[in-house]
Amino acid sequence: MTLPVNPLLSRATWMHNGDIRPYVFVRPENKIDAPGTRHKLDWFQYEPIYKNPLDLHELPFAEAIYQIEWKSFGGQDLAIPRWVFYDCAAMPGFVAGFAGRTEKLPKKVLDILGYSTEHEWCPISLFIITPTMHRGEWVAFDLCSINSMLPKEEQFHGLGFLSKAFGLWYANVQQCSGMTQWGSPALKLHSHYGHLEIIGSYAPLHTHATTMTYRCEVNTDCWEKFFTREPDLAFLEKYGPTEFQINPADQASMKSLQNKIQNQEGPFYLSAGEIAQKGLKDPLTVYRLKQG
Numbered sequence: 523m524t525l526p527v528n529p530l531l532s533r534a535t536w537m538h539n540g541d542i543r544p545y546v547f548v549r550p551e552n553k554i555d556a557p558g559t560r561h562k563l564d565w566f567q568y569e570p571i572y573k574n575p576l577d578l579h580e581l582p583f584a585e586a587i588y589q590i591e592w593k594s595f596g597g598q599d600l601a602i603p604r605w606v607f608y609d610c611a612a613m614p615g616f617v618a619g620f621a622g623r624t625e626k627l628p629k630k631v632l633d634i635l636g637y638s639t640e641h642e643w644c645p646i647s648l649f650i651i652t653p654t655m656h657r658g659e660w661v662a663f664d665l666c667s668i669n670s671m672l673p674k675e676e677q678f679h680g681l682g683f684l685s686k687a688f689g690l691w692y693a694n695v696q697q698c699s700g701m702t703q704w705g706s707p708a709l710k711l712h713s714h715y716g717h718l719e720i721i722g723s724y725a726p727l728h729t730h731a732t733t734m735t736y737r738c739e740v741n742t743d744c745w746e747k748f749f750t751r752e753p754d755l756a757f758l759e760k761y762g763p764t765e766f767q768i769n770p771a772d773q774a775s776m777k778s779l780q781n782k783i784q785n786q787e788g789p790f791y792l793s794a795g796e797i798a799q800k801g802l803k804d805p806l807t808v809y810r811l812k813q814g
């Protein structure tokens with residue numbers, strides 16, 4: 523069954539005929555009340571597939587989630603240990619993403635994940651968020667899609683972006699924090715869910731000190747611009763460029779901004795429009811609220 527498509531999502535052809543649907547991997551006690559009611563959006567029309575991580579019948583699905591995660595992050599020394607997935611995601615939080623009807627997915631995807639056609643649905647992306655002690659704020663700590671393992675012409679356009687969008691929409695997330703490494707392609711996605719404040723630009727406490735920590739008020743007006751590439755006039759009106767830059771190849775630029783954040787000289791922001799136009803290794807302008 524094909525449902526009416528929002529024109530913004532016309533390039534994401536894979537999500538329109540019901541053979542690829544959102545999934546929610548959450549224990550029943552953690553299910554969201556009134557999902558998808560905070561952010562008004564018609565993007566996610568199919569009922570999600572529910573999977574209970576504590577049900578042993580769902581183990582093959584969970585193992586495929588691990589395969590996506592490990593193949594995405596193994597090379598970066600960030601592959602999720604099983605205990606972290608269980609203790610910090612499956613128990614307190616919420617894993618969401620998209621899953622395809624196994625018999626309709628390209629064989630290459632099943633081969634990459636070592637998945638068998640005996641299972642009806644196969645995950646092809648994942649996004650993990652956990653609620654924090656700060657009311658309304660969630661921490662996003664994992665986002666991966668099968669796209670990074672496929673040649674460009676075989677990718678599911680927008681899969682990573684829409685996986686996080688679905689999770690934020692479904693769980694009615696008001697404020698989203700997260701972590702990513704400077705120079706990561708993920709910054710092109712993370713900057714489009716709301717104006718991105720840099721709350722940390724250098725994190726020696728992390729496995730990778732060149733990790734940036736961000737926070738945003740979730741705002742679906744920003745989501746559209748991921749697809750339209752239109753300038754965010756509201757951002758440009760509110761924030762102006764500073765003389766500071768972050769150079770992904772230069773830790774000194776990260777430490778310098780971290781000092782300014784700690785000296786209460788911020789808050790500082792990044793421009794999604796600028797990140798979209800730049801190469802991954804290019805220096806990024808740091809923005810600040812305009813005066814008066």
Ligand SMILES: CC(C)(COP(=O)(O)OP(=O)(O)OC[C@H]1O[C@@H](n2cnc3c(N)ncnc32)[C@H](O)[C@@H]1OP(=O)(O)O)[C@@H](O)C(=O)NCCC(=O)NCCS
Pocket residue numbers: 594595664665666667668669670678679680681682683684701702703706707708710711802
């Ligand atoms: C980062 C990641 C989640 C992006 O998901 P995705 O499904 O590939 O991306 P989407 O299809 O949603 O979005 C595509 C857009 O993202 C950007 N993008 C994605 N990968 C990119 C890359 N390697 N280089 C530059 N831009 C990239 C581009 O803007 C692209 O748009 P375009 O095709 O019009 O150029 C995915 O590549 C991934 O799983 N990477 C490995 C794990 C990882 O680094 N996760 C992020 C941790 S914070």
